[in-house]
Amino acid sequence: MTSSVSVVELQDIRDAAQRIAGAAHRTPVLRSRTLDALVGARVYLKAENLQRVGAFKFRGAYNAIARLTPDQLARGIAAYSSGNHAQAVALAAREVGSTAVIVMPADTPAAKLDAVAGYGAEIITYDRYTENREQIGQALAAERGLALIPPYEHPDVIAGQGTAALELLEDAGDLDALVVPVGGGGLIAGSATAAKGLQPHITVIGVEPAAGDDTRRSLAAGERVTIPVPRTIADGQAAPTPGELTFSVNRRLVDDIVLVTDDEIRDALRFAVDRLKTVLEPSGASGLAALLAGKLSPVPARIGVILSGGNVGAARLASLLAA
Amino acid sequence: MTSSVSVVELQDIRDAAQRIAGAAHRTPVLRSRTLDALVGARVYLKAENLQRVGAFKFRGAYNAIARLTPDQLARGIAAYSSGNHAQAVALAAREVGSTAVIVMPADTPAAKLDAVAGYGAEIITYDRYTENREQIGQALAAERGLALIPPYEHPDVIAGQGTAALELLEDAGDLDALVVPVGGGGLIAGSATAAKGLQPHITVIGVEPAAGDDTRRSLAAGERVTIPVPRTIADGQAAPTPGELTFSVNRRLVDDIVLVTDDEIRDALRFAVDRLKTVLEPSGASGLAALLAGKLSPVPARIGVILSGGNVGAARLASLLAA
Numbered sequence: 001m002t003s004s005v006s007v008v009e010l011q012d013i014r015d016a017a018q019r020i021a022g023a024a025h026r027t028p029v030l031r032s033r034t035l036d037a038l039v040g041a042r043v044y045l046k047a048e049n050l051q052r053v054g055a056f057k058f059r060g061a062y063n064a065i066a067r068l069t070p071d072q073l074a075r076g077i078a079a080y081s082s083g084n085h086a087q088a089v090a091l092a093a094r095e096v097g098s099t100a101v102i103v104m105p106a107d108t109p110a111a112k113l114d115a116v117a118g119y120g121a122e123i124i125t126y127d128r129y130t131e132n133r134e135q136i137g138q139a140l141a142a143e144r145g146l147a148l149i150p151p152y153e154h155p156d157v158i159a160g161q162g163t164a165a166l167e168l169l170e171d172a173g174d175l176d177a178l179v180v181p182v183g184g185g186g187l188i189a190g191s192a193t194a195a196k197g198l199q200p201h202i203t204v205i206g207v208e209p210a211a212g213d214d215t216r217r218s219l220a221a222g223e224r225v226t227i228p229v230p231r232t233i234a235d236g237q238a239a240p241t242p243g244e245l246t247f248s249v250n251r252r253l254v255d256d257i258v259l260v261t262d263d264e265i266r267d268a269l270r271f272a273v274d275r276l277k278t279v280l281e282p283s284g285a286s287g288l289a290a291l292l293a294g295k296l297s298p299v300p301a302r303i304g305v306i307l308s309g310g311n312v313g314a315a316r317l318a319s320l321l322a323a
Numbered sequence: 324m325t326s327s328v329s330v331v332e333l334q335d336i337r338d339a340a341q342r343i344a345g346a347a348h349r350t351p352v353l354r355s356r357t358l359d360a361l362v363g364a365r366v367y368l369k370a371e372n373l374q375r376v377g378a379f380k381f382r383g384a385y386n387a388i389a390r391l392t393p394d395q396l397a398r399g400i401a402a403y404s405s406g407n408h409a410q411a412v413a414l415a416a417r418e419v420g421s422t423a424v425i426v427m428p429a430d431t432p433a434a435k436l437d438a439v440a441g442y443g444a445e446i447i448t449y450d451r452y453t454e455n456r457e458q459i460g461q462a463l464a465a466e467r468g469l470a471l472i473p474p475y476e477h478p479d480v481i482a483g484q485g486t487a488a489l490e491l492l493e494d495a496g497d498l499d500a501l502v503v504p505v506g507g508g509g510l511i512a513g514s515a516t517a518a519k520g521l522q523p524h525i526t527v528i529g530v531e532p533a534a535g536d537d538t539r540r541s542l543a544a545g546e547r548v549t550i551p552v553p554r555t556i557a558d559g560q561a562a563p564t565p566g567e568l569t570f571s572v573n574r575r576l577v578d579d580i581v582l583v584t585d586d587e588i589r590d591a592l593r594f595a596v597d598r599l600k601t602v603l604e605p606s607g608a609s610g611l612a613a614l615l616a617g618k619l620s621p622v623p624a625r626i627g628v629i630l631s632g633g634n635v636g637a638a639r640l641a642s643l644l645a646a
Contacts, residue, residue, distance in 0.1 A: 028351065049600045050600055054600060269637075270637040273602050273635075273636075273637040273640055274636060274637050277372045277373055277377060277601060277602040277603075277633035278600060278601060278602065279596050279600040279601065279602060280600075310600035312596075313596075313597060314592075314593040314596040314597050314644045315644065315645070317596055317640075317641070317644060318640075318641045318642075318644035318645040319641075319645070321637045321638065321640060321641035322638070322641040322642070322645070
């Protein structure tokens with residue numbers, strides 16, 4: 001049986017929305033007549049690529065950090081991430097007057113290291129082929145007395161991510177379905193909690209890369225399964241296994257998972273450039289890819305989609321569009 | 324002496340704003356902390372790449388078409404353009420229940436022909452190396468009794484384009500300078516009329532590609548000069564000579580013209596992708612390029628910039644970003 005006590009409730013997400021107001025952007029909801037005609041539905045796109053640090057991750061990081069005590073903030077914050085969570089924690093820490101130490105792979109692209117350093121964070125690198133980032137992060141936090149903010153396995157992080165869906169449903173009104181990219185599962189766990197809390201009849205559909213369908217398999221099996229590290233252009237969705245906490249939410253609230261190929265994601269990146277004039281990273285485009293590739297059947301009449309991030313970089317975008 | 328009767332007054336632009344409301348988008352004003360820090364100013368970016376048909380041109384086309392008589396609308400509309408004006412007239416004609424015939428070069432990329440045809444317009448092609456599009460357009464209009472909507476040499480078109488600046492100044496408040504790309508001169512003529520009408524002390528700065536500085540030369544000479552057809556990636560700004568009507572406005576109201584190279588425009592396209600997560604066409608990025616390349620000196624404290632369009636296409640964007 002599922003637990004009778006939820007990890008996150010709608011009220012936690014409402015509280016998170018209050019907490020992040022003024023720090024996070026209330027991102028716009030994009031509409032496209034062309035997209036509506038292609039999909040055969042009214043589609044509402046929540047543009048988290050326009051969020052601070054370029055991804056939804058700022059919501060969860062800021063919400064978790066804003067709940068720390070003055071003592072914790074004085075000692076500082078730790079996180080491990082090669083991606084958007086690193087920048088999110090670095091910026092959120094600076095915004096509340098604290099400091100951050102981020103554990104990042106030694107082979108992280110220089111642009112990402114520079115972005116994190118640019119927010120004033122200290123960076124500690126590790127060898128991702130031989131070392132375990134969670135152990136390094138936990139040891140570092142223990143040694144220096146830092147508060148460790150994980151990328152998704154934390155109720156405050158999940159609640160913060162859920163504010164993206166809360167805003168979308170407030171702005172778009174009643175929706176029949178909400179489509180959300182799935183990586184570690186924090187965004188969809190928070191979003192499903194918000195969506196089903198506000199509109200109990202909404203269908204919540206997760207999108208995974210075809211090569212990285214750990215959550216789809218886990219839901220089918222009724223327990224968390226681990227797959228080989230996925231090879232996909234959707235680097236933000238390359239988790240080999242769902243989070244324990246996030247899976248406990250998602251097994252209850254996620255109705256279905258659909259899969260998209262890398263080629264379908266590339267088509268969505270092109271559509272975003274050609275029609276929406278907006279820049280998405282591959283993970284951020286997977287929900288849009290599912291719609292454009294006809295993965296929703298039957299097609300709901302009113303669909304919300306979270307465009308989760310836009311940190312792709314001009315050079316990589318050029319090669320993805322050209323491929 | 325300049326004429327005592329203006330081609331376009333602030334009230335014409337206010338009237339145009341009423342006329343296009345509901346048909347055109349009120350586009351957002353983008354802000355970037357990174358851009359502010361790089362430029363050393365507060366910068367307000369008017370995102371006309373998010374306008375309908377992907378460029379400011381819809382404003383002028385719709386305003387001019389909305390002023391036609393029922394008889395004129397019943398007979399139909401003609402225009403000549405290889406670019407954004409073609410799509411703008413095609414869509415505006417459809418929106419008011421009229422029909423459009425667009426004269427386009429035979430070697431126009433298929434995507435642009437398809438877009439115009441997709442709005443229900445008839446397309447007539449010509450050989451741009453041997454034939455004159457204005458003559459073809461005028462003959463066609465005379466023969467079929469169509470109303471010809473020129474790309475910039477028309478007071479209603481100029482007034483419509485000015486609504487972009489009107490909205491920007493309403494949203495951003497007092498500005499010290501307004502930076503506007505210059506092609507045929509319609510956007511800056513309308514924008515300068517709106518800006519100086521609302522805020523008489525504002526400085527209006529035009530931006531041309533270094534290879535296509537016909538308006539800068541014309542302002543310096545005090546009369547319209549013609550240069551060889553410019554070779555630049557900024558295809559929307561490749562006019563060899565200013566319009567007669569637009570120049571009569573711009574010689575009165577434009578304070579300065581600055582020039583940007585194709586490489587500086589490419590840098591601005593990259594910045595837009597990396598930091599703004601937004602897609603610009605080269606002409607649409609020239610104002611941003613001027614700021615990033617330090618062409619404004621001394622730097623005004625509060626600067627408005629019109630990002631005039633985003634119709635670049637994924638394949639061309641990829642090659643521009645990679646170059």
